[in-house]
Amino acid sequence: MVSAKLTALNETGVHMRPAQVLVTKLAPLNAEVTLKHLGKDINAKSIMMVMAAGIKKGHEVEVICQGADEVAALALLEEFFKGVMDDA
């Protein structure tokens, strides 16, 4: 298991489009990815849960990845919260 506390830098928060990009990139990985945010556990592979989480710019999110490719998964989340995938 690997984990990190990340700050969301996504300009307009995690809305439909960024959430779509995230789940698409996570889908091929077998690691389970959980986001801890505002006291809730969010399955990062579920676009519904990710959108409904209400993650906004400046929020701190704890990311926990578990599975064979957990390191790759965490790296993906680090990239994601930097906001670089927002317009992809």
Place this chain on the structure above:
Amino acid sequence: MRLKGVAASPGVGLGRILLYREPDLNFDKVVFSGVENEKKRLNAAVAKFKEEIALLAAAAEKRSGASQAAILTGQVAMISDPYMISRAEELIAKGQVAEAAAAEVAQGFEDMFNALEDEKTRQRATDIGDLKKRLLGILLGVKRLEWSEIADDAVLVALDLPASVISSLPMDKVLAFATEQGGLTSHGAIMARSLGVPAVTGLIGLMGQELKDGQPIVVDGSSGEIILDPSPEESRDYVSRRQAWREDQASLKIYLKKVAVDKDGTRRLLGSNIGGLADARQAQEFGSDGVGLFRTEFLFLDRATLPTEEEQTRIYAEVASLFPESEVIIRTLDVGGDKQPVAFDMAKEENPYLGLRGIRYYQVRPDILKTQLRALSRGAAQYGNIKIMLPLVISLEEVTFVKALFKEVVAELASEGLPHAEEMPLGIMVETPAAALIIDLLATVSDFFSVGTNDLTQYTLIADRGNPQVNHLCDPFHPALLRSLKGVIGEARKAQTPIGLCGEIGGDPRMLPLLMGFGLSKFSVNPASLARVRRDMSSWSLAEATDLAEEILTLPTVESVKARLKKALDQRGKTS
């Protein structure tokens, strides 16, 4: 047989009824066919769903661009959510049929999104509702209305038209809409306007009529009237009206991108009246000179909780960002009268229009105004074009009260270290006879004025515009109103306080020259009317408008005023 509703999107359509009914999605009679088979049914339905949406999205993109298609492809992303599917499969494993499992999971998400604070994300609940209906329809094998089977003269008649239905419409085929529910600002009405399709909404009792597919119907989206089974004379009349409307539409196209000028070439300001972001985007697309009236109460209606400061800040800033060159006038909350949002729990009054309305309500709930002022000040820190306007003012004290609150708010924001505007232009809406009579005094506490003709008319003529027994008296061409308008515009100019008019009547081809003649140079209308008003404006020189206005002011009755205006416009129609 005629029915009157809300004129939701201008234009005339005449054709045959195509009834749209929500399909029956009841699955009580579906029998459980075993866990594996139900899972298979679910997955097959999901696959079919994706296929259908892909086709619809491709067609929507061709027809109306990428944004319509994005709404649909978003639904594919949602239904592909592995978590959602596995939740449904769990329910199937517990003995539920695929329909029940899909409905329960989708409903759970719909409720979850509906409870969210963020407006943009909350709107996804509608998409999930659509998704649920489509998926259930596929599972149940309910036949959907296939657009390819629609006749060329279809007029869509429905209880209400959800966004998903409208966005999948073949617009080259549907001539018009008529719905029992909805108003001027319902989603369907806004989309009808942006698509340029005539529509009448709010037709109370429509679905109770005997309606059948293929029945002749006329929809007059300009007057808000429909005719079922029109007589041959009515049909002939509306055929020529439709022809005239279509020619008019074609000739208006060039005015979509122009700026507002009169015949002398003098630039005049023509902004838009909006109720939210969707209207604002449309206004921007049609080259509006900013926003003359943002009715913020629409942010408060149809919801159980008040919009937060963050949400309001974001919306005000986003609207302001669309018009970097122009002013964006945001009217603070105007509730009471016919607007009683559920979130406010307002006391019942004998005469709500004469009661706790507009600015008076702030005395009872200063907290709500303070939240709004905080959001406005924070929005103005990002965009300097935001101005504040107060509704239903009758006295200077009311304005001073709000100014004091604004000072408090600024001090709070400063102590919290939040970016905010220290000072903002503050204007008042001139919509009471009291304000009209003391406008010179109000000019000492107001940075600008905007005339609200609907309320000024009903308060001057003491006739409730919502009361069918007297609303015919609510006529802005009454000599009393014309004198009032002339006086107000003249006094404001004398006081060198900018004045505009944000009533829809300002764009009426008969009223426009009168207002120009009274000295008005700032107007604000619905975004869909911008092109037409620009054209009408360009046909009047100041001298012509002034002459006409002076003559009209000598006339004693509504009848004579209207007759003279009709003659003037008819003559111009012939010479131009």
